[in-house]
Amino acid sequence: MGRYVRADGLDIWTEQVGTGPDVLLVGGLGDTVESWHFQLDGLADRYRLTAFDNRGAGRTAMPEDPVSIETMADDAAALLRALDIPSAHVAGFSGGSIISQELALRHPRLVRSLVLQSTWPVPDAYLRRWGLFIRWLAETAPAERTFLEGFYLDIYTPRAHNDGTVDRFIEDVLAFPHKQTTENLNRFLDAVLDHDTTNRLPDIDVPTLVLAGGRDSTSRPELGRAVADAIPGARFAVMEEEAHQPFQEIPDEWNARVDAFWRATQTRTT
Template identity: 60%
Template sequence: MEDEAGGASMGEHVEVNGTTLWAESRGQGPDVLLIAGLSDPAEAWQAQLDGLSDRYRVIAFDNRGSGRTPLPERPVSVGMIADDAAELLRALGVDRAHVAGFSGGSAIAQELALRHPEAVRSLVLMSTWARADPYFTAMTRFWHWLATQAPDERAMLEAFFLWIYTPRAHANGMVQHIIDDTLAFPYPQSAETFQRQLETFMRHDTLDRLPGIMAPTLVLAGELDMATPVRLGRAVADAIPGARFEIMPQEAHQPFQESPDLFNARVDAFWREVDGHAPPS
């Protein structure tokens, strides 16, 4: 397989926790685990796999039900996927990693830090939440029926991405490019799998347990994020001892794709600080 930059992909199937995960690993250096969100395969992190692998060993994987990793018939929990992540690190010979989770992946990252604290060197939570509020619940219920009631998959993505990307990304053609890539992806996610994965994330609730996270934590929220608004990220940061909370101006739900240089520079500075290579910002 070739990546978007034309280089050889370092992807492999890894047997963990009773399933087979697809994982990609790039670069050398301190270990970084990237955990994607709802329906996103490892390719969602392309700009980080490409942009951070000159300094880190960057690992991304397909969650259960995304890309090349199957969704089992039995119910799936966020905790189960967190256990997948911990076992993946062990299978790849990683003792501890800087963990960055986005949206649903941030829910998995929270559980990973709670269930397997020895595996987490630091935690970056992008577009995160700890407990659904009424707005979040109504929004995700809408996404659930949108998956099967939209006229076609392109119409579904056009509607869904209104919550995900900034107005500028809709105006400059980026969203249409992402939709085209999604529709051309050789490992599509069915509407039923999207709904089941969404149901898993809708049940996420760690608010009362977050004080148990001891890893250095950076919580990032997009100023324009409608899916996981600033208030939800702030509640997460307030509950984790010593966590930092930062708002990314003029960004929405997925800034690591829309503004990858900005995102990469921020997480790099945080990881360097955690590892003792840079003064506190």
């Protein structure tokens, strides 16, 4: 069961499960702890996993203060400190991967390793235009279902659309009682599109695994490759048949990849 954790003046909705080395899971645009369902279930026998709702998503309120990636990275750091976690393996996807990059840059002692799924150093013209399209879609879609059906075209593979997986995800989202407002979605989106870590990525000095989906039309493999090339010693892998969120579509394979990476990381640091 989740609970609120008071962290630097913000009540952050948090779920923590399992035992073992600490892992912090950082979600993307509008995503809540539920987006990590397959990891919270599938890895809890080996790790103590902490997932949370970013400010303005799910059950965590959006303060009136300006929203930035730096602020959300500080939220994550404050959460770890409030939970007395001295350092954690950090995994983030999409916008959450950008928060994770910034967490490692601003609070390096809290980060033991990084897994960056569907990431980039700075939005290129294509990704920026896609983000602006999503903003328009959220503002003009006639219904929540219509928005999700359009948004998920770029998030999940045709396989997942055709086999009913996406339909099940949509039903879960529609039933979720803690809706993100369009205003808060746009504030998060604006923060992500304005952020650039290109020149600072070489300062990240923890083991890093960058994963990309070969069929991801948004954060395309070349963007992930640019991140991996900039971080000293980072590993890069393309999951050729996957899209933006393979940790949900093929969770067993994704969990096995990151588990192997975390185990190797612990072997090197113990």
